[in-house]
Amino acid sequence: LAKTTQPISMDSYEGQEVNITCSHNNIATNDYITWYQQFPSQGPRFIIQGYKTKVTNEVASLFIPADRKSSTLSLPRVSLSDTAVYYCLVGRPGNTDKLIFGTGTRLQVFP
Amino acid sequence: EAQVTQNPRYLITVTGKKLTVTCSQNMNHEYMSWYRQDPGLGLRQIYYSMNVEVTDKGDVPEGYKVSRKEKRNFPLILESPSPNQTSLYFCASSLYVGAPRRPRDTEAFFGQGTRLTVV
Numbered sequence: 001l002a003k004t005t006q007p008i009s010m011d012s013y014e015g016q017e018v019n020i021t022c023s024h025n026n027i028a029t030n031d032y033i034t035w036y037q038q039f040p041s042q043g044p045r046f047i048i049q050g051y052k053t054k055v056t057n058e059v060a061s062l063f064i065p066a067d068r069k070s071s072t073l074s075l076p077r078v079s080l081s082d083t084a085v086y087y088c089l090v091g092r093p094g095n096t097d098k099l100i101f102g103t104g105t106r107l108q109v110f111p
Numbered sequence: 112e113a114q115v116t117q118n119p120r121y122l123i124t125v126t127g128k129k130l131t132v133t134c135s136q137n138m139n140h141e142y143m144s145w146y147r148q149d150p151g152l153g154l155r156q157i158y159y160s161m162n163v164e165v166t167d168k169g170d171v172p173e174g175y176k177v178s179r180k181e182k183r184n185f186p187l188i189l190e191s192p193s194p195n196q197t198s199l200y201f202c203a204s205s206l207y208v209g210a211p212r213r214p215r216d217t218e219a220f221f222g223q224g225t226r227l228t229v230v
Binding site: 046 | 115144146151152153154155156159170199201203205217218219220221222223224226
């Protein structure tokens with residue numbers, strides 16, 4: 001399983017765009033990149049998943065460069081309710097894989 | 112409503128008293144797993160199950176047991192709890208862990224969490 005590295009914490013203000021980058025230098029050909037969001041005392045919640053280039057949904061965008069050694073989760077115009085921990089996961093499809101969460105990035109949004 | 116249900120939400124117990132935390136999902140998911148979350152350590156996987164009667168150890172399995180007799184249930188058993196098992200526990204399920212045919216096929220759904228204190 002590819003190891004991921006992401007910042008421990010980030011601060012932002014309401015209305016700003018936040019970009020959280022995750023490094024995964026050892027990503028394998030069949031690995032997908034998935035991001036989860038976790039609020040205090042709640043279970044993580046799926047945000048977005050991608051394989052290459054750009055993926056966008058109603059919550060966020062995920063940018064993956066051609067070499068796929070990193071990815072960036074982009075949250076447009078954050079609000080106080082986006083304060084949470086964000087986890088980057090990289091996994092190779094297959095029945096023996098496990099979901100491995102690291103320590104994530106703690107995003108604090110200020111008014 | 113599609114969901115993963117854990118019980119109990121909160122539990123205080125004494126060292127050595129066997130306990131079971133239940134987990135049930137109503138989405139016919141193949142994959143289920145248990146995590147514990149401790150300050151500064153993030154989420155660590157305890158056990159996982161790819162399907163009925165198939166379970167395997169995660170990163171921190173010591174002191175825990177699981178079973179998967181039915182697809183929907185995946186209980187976590189602490190035969191002899193100790194204070195170092197005081198933690199926040201999450202159960203999760205996903206359709207399967209494999210090449211996603213659709214964007215969210217491998218999305219994991221988490222329960223509400225069980226806060227366990229062992230004194």
